[in-house]
Amino acid sequence: MDMQNEAVNQPVNAAVVWQALAEVKDPEIPLVSLVEMGIVRDVAVAEDGTVTVQMTPTFSGCPALEVMRREITEAVQGLGAAAVNVEMVLNPPWSSDWISDEARVKLNNFGLAPPPRHGGNVQTILFWDAAACPRCGSTRTTLQNSFGPTLCRAIYTCNDCQEPFEQFKPL
Numbered sequence: 001m002d003m004q005n006e007a008v009n010q011p012v013n014a015a016v017v018w019q020a021l022a023e024v025k026d027p028e029i030p031l032v033s034l035v036e037m038g039i040v041r042d043v044a045v046a047e048d049g050t051v052t053v054q055m056t057p058t059f060s061g062c063p064a065l066e067v068m069r070r071e072i073t074e075a076v077q078g079l080g081a082a083a084v085n086v087e088m089v090l091n092p093p094w095s096s097d098w099i100s101d102e103a104r105v106k107l108n109n110f111g112l113a114p115p116p117r118h119g120g121n122v123q124t125i126l127f128w129d130a131a132a133c134p135r136c137g138s139t140r141t142t143l144q145n146s147f148g149p150t151l152c153r154a155i156y157t158c159n160d161c162q163e164p165f166e167q168f169k170p171l
């Protein structure tokens, strides 16, 4: 397989870039892609072939930031793009509402409860919406520790099946 020849046959446009980025996994949760997580925000291809990718990390200071930047760059370079810019967009901050429905199913099947959608108002959801157990679906769950193994996750225990599980925190 000669990647260079493939790139010549297939001009780099935004749709092709989005396809390539859909294969780039989130380094922190490798079962979902950066596109599914809503981390890749925008793709633009200039007339000279320069590809600009805008990304918003799940939280600023995310340790995987440089890994994500490199993997995005490599994926776009693999298409034969003339040049690649990866721009960090921190405003608006990343929202867990941007996680796609497909990714929510994958997270749940993995045993990581997806964050409830909050429509921009995180405060309301923290008080009224309990995390649902990914194993039995029960919402009779108890928050054990708001800081799980990463800043993005909280640890709960299910009151029905007694199993501990992690929830991706609504942000």
Ligand SMILES: [Zn+2]
Pocket (backbone or CB within 6 Å): 133, 134, 135, 136, 137, 138, 158, 159, 160, 161, 162, 163
């Ligand atoms: Zn349960």
